[in-house]
Amino acid sequence: MIRFAESVKIAFQSLASNKLRAFLTMLGIIIGVGAVVAMMSIGYGAQESVLSSVQDIGSNMIIVTPGNQDEEQQGFERMLGEDKDRDALTIDDVKVIEKEAEFLNGAAPAILNASIVSYLNKNTRASVYASDEEAESIYNFKVQDGRFYNASDVKNTSNVALVGQTVINKIFGKIEPIGKIIKIDGKNFTIIGTIEPKGTDQFGNDQDNSVTIPITTAQQKLYGIDYVNMIIAQSTTEDNIDEASEEVERILRKAHNLRPGQSNDFTVRNQTQLVDVLGTITNIFTITISSIAGIALLVGGIGIMNIMLVSVTERTREIGIRKAVGAKNKDILLQFLTESVVLSITGGVMGIAFAVIVSIILNRFTILTTSITLFPIILALSFSTVVGLFFGIYPAMRAARLNPIEALRYE
Amino acid sequence: MNEVKNSCSNNCIIDITGVSKIYKLGKVQVVALRGVDLKIREGEFVAIMGPSGSGKSTLMNIIGCLDIPDNGIYLLENTDVSELNDNQLAEIRNKKIGFVFQTFNLLSRSNAIENIELPLIYSKKTAGKNRKAKITDSLDAVRLKGWEKHRPSELSGGQRQRVAIARALVNDPAIILADEPTGNLDSVTGEEIMAIFQELNNQGKTILIVTHELDIARHTSRIIYLRDGLIFKEEIIKEPVSARQMLKTMPKLEDKIKGG
Known part of the structure; x- marks a missing residue:
């Protein structure tokens, strides 16, 4: 051989x-x-x-979005423009959740949009994150200089904003941004702080090309709406995230007066499900x-x-x-x-x-x-x-x- | 069986008795051999002659263990090889037969050394040093030193045939079978090849060549004439032509080039 x-x-x-x-x-x-x-x-x-x-955000995040994403016809109706539940979540829901939940550290509402942000003659298109004072800890916004908006800013619909590094680079250059007044969709906002750079996310989006403002200001002065795009909640530990999710669902069903057998007008997701x-x-x-x-x-x-x-x-x-x-x-x-x-x-x-x-x-x-x-x-x-x-x-x-x-x- | 064995003396290498072979070409049967008896003793130099269709190729194939007879007995060094399977035949060819062909049949992509080495690749025992020694011996026997790394395309016809002979020798076979070894060579080169065969025969090698040139056959000590699948005549050559002597009388190619 x-x-x-x-x-x-x-x-x-x-x-x-x-x-x-x-x-x-x-x-x-x-x-x-x-x-x-x-x-x-x-x-x-x-x-x-x-x-x-996902691990950056923390694996004890719970995300509530309006509309029932588990029902197929929802997607179809959405395609036809009949987004019937898009106003299902409100700031009141956040308050109820915060008041009643046992397994949560806290919850924050959010409205996400994109707007023209300008300072003097310079302008740029940036993401606008609107939330409340809890967002600093729950969204993991790290303030670099200045301060985050507080409860009274939210309550009084103050025209204050924090800006990300990319926005600073584009419209301020070397100018110190804090205390300056910028325009977001034509409305004046005073800059009270800057946010630490986060880099790009997994989809290649620049997370620093953003400004954040109080949610009440966004609702009443920018968009004229009374609902929010989503609610982010944080369970007390990573282990009880499923209990916490169920709890949020239970509280929201009660708050929305849903009878047994009636389907949710919102969707609760947590990080484990996202990973799935x-x-x-x-x-x-x-x-x-x-x-x-x-x-x-x-x-x-x-x-x-x-x-x-x-x-x-x-x-x-x-x-x-x-x-x-x-x-x-x-x-x-x-x-x-x-x-x-x-x-x-x-x-x-x-x-x-x-x-x-x-x-x-x-x-x-x-x-x-x-x-x-x-x-x-x-x-x-x-x-x-x-x-x-x-x-x-x-x-x-x-x-x-x-x-x-x-x-x-x-x- | 016993009778057959007894009829051949101990130094008998090939002992063929009543061998026949029939080929079927579609519905037509072609009888190639019709009961051939042939004995070749150790150290003999034998030529087989015959016109085409006489069955000499078939006989060579059977002697070379490339084919088996339909009937009859073929003893190669007292081993019955007439009913072996493909693998056993391959092993016999590897150990006991050395082929030399009219068209040289060298591997064109391999150099002289690699061509000579070929039978050793398929042999179990030879490895390492032993292998090198065997190749060197074979090269010396055909006087090809200095041409080891040349490929067949870089060698003359005579050199190619000498590589082929070295390949046939390398496993120290019982018999060398040469099928028209000078058929593709000019007469001078043909004589040189015959001179090598005669030297090998003088050293004790058993050689069987098939040829249709009487001049070539006369270099051997016995000519067997084959016709219509039967041996019809045998001739003992008392004084074989010496290729060395012939070469002295022939104008050398180099002389021609120098002179002309």
Whole structure:
């Protein structure tokens, strides 16, 4: 029996003698493996950054949004513009929750919008976060200079604002912002503080391109509404987050006078559920990628099989010579099988190298965070080995079965 | 069986009795061999001659263990090889047979050394030092020192055939089978190849060549004439032509180039 090292050597020799053909054959595998490993690195990167930002906020956050997101027709009605429950949550709900809940540290309402923010002749478009004094701890706003708005600012609908670093850079430049008056949607606001930079979030949004104002001011003076976009609550510990969520639901049902059997006009979500949703999204992503990978590897494998069949025919005489000097059927089988596996593994390795390069480039020059882990690499290598074996076995068997006399006579 | 064994003396390498072979080409049956008896003793240099279709290729294939007979017995060094399977035949070919072909049949991508090494790759026992020594010995025997790293395309026809002979020798086989070894060579180079065969034979190698040139056959000590699948004549050559002597009388290629 021929030694394995010997057949690997022969395989590399024969591939090296036809480099372009070998490369073109491998291209299918290279693209398949490369695409999968690159996509998975993007997926893992996104997952990691989402998870880390979830952990940043703290895993005891409960988010209440208006409308019942568990009911399908809701989405359909929303599409038709019949957003019937969008005014379901109010500042009064926040007060009730804060008063009655046992498992909560606190709760804060929020209105999110985007507006033109200007100082003198400079203006920029920024996110406007409106909330109450509790937001400082619950939203994790860290004040850099100055102060956060307090309960009396909220009560008196004061025109005060805190600005993020990007806004400062855009409209103030080197000017000290605190005490200056800016315009948000044309209304004057006095700057009472600045917020510590947070960087970009997992979706690439600049979190520092923002201003925050008291929610009452936003409702009455900017938007003319009496509802809020969402309520953020914080459970006392990470362990009782599910009890806390149930408690919030119970309090809100009572406050909204919902009878038993009547469905919620709001949705309560907590971080664990968000992580679950994230897991589901990741699974869908993985399944999609796996299907693409499967198709790519199948196509690559057929390419390998095709070229191996050509190779067996071309090298009929070589097979005859080898058999004449004593090669057994299994020696020939091993030789050709090794060649197809070497072809597919080399393709796999090149694909991985390609993916690593792409991932590094994406990481450095785009907002995408990528993460190369061992798992997709091992997966890609084992799959390309299997492809090489599976699509190589038939050509190798054809080679092994050749009659030496006829093979030697082959022109 | 016993009778057959007794009829051949101890130093008998090939002992073929009543061997026949029929090929089926579609519905037509072609009788290639119809009961051939042939004995070749150790150290003999034998030529098989015959017109095409006489069955000499089939006989060579059977002797070379590339094929098995339909009927009859073939003893190779007292081992019955007429009913072995593919793997066993491959092993016999590896250990006991050295092939030399008309078209050289070298691996074009491999250099001289790698071509000579080929039978050793498929042999269990030879590894490392032993392997190198065997290759060097074979190279010396065909006087190809200095050409180790050359590929077949960088060698002349005669050199290629010498690489092929070295490959046939490397596993120290019981017999060397040469199928028209000079068929693709000019007469001078052909003589040189025959000179190597004669040297090897003088050192004790058993050699069997198939040829249709009587001039070449006359270098051996016995000519077997094959016709219609049967041996119809045998001729003992009392004084074989010496290739060395012939070469002295022939104008050398180098001389021609120098002179012209």
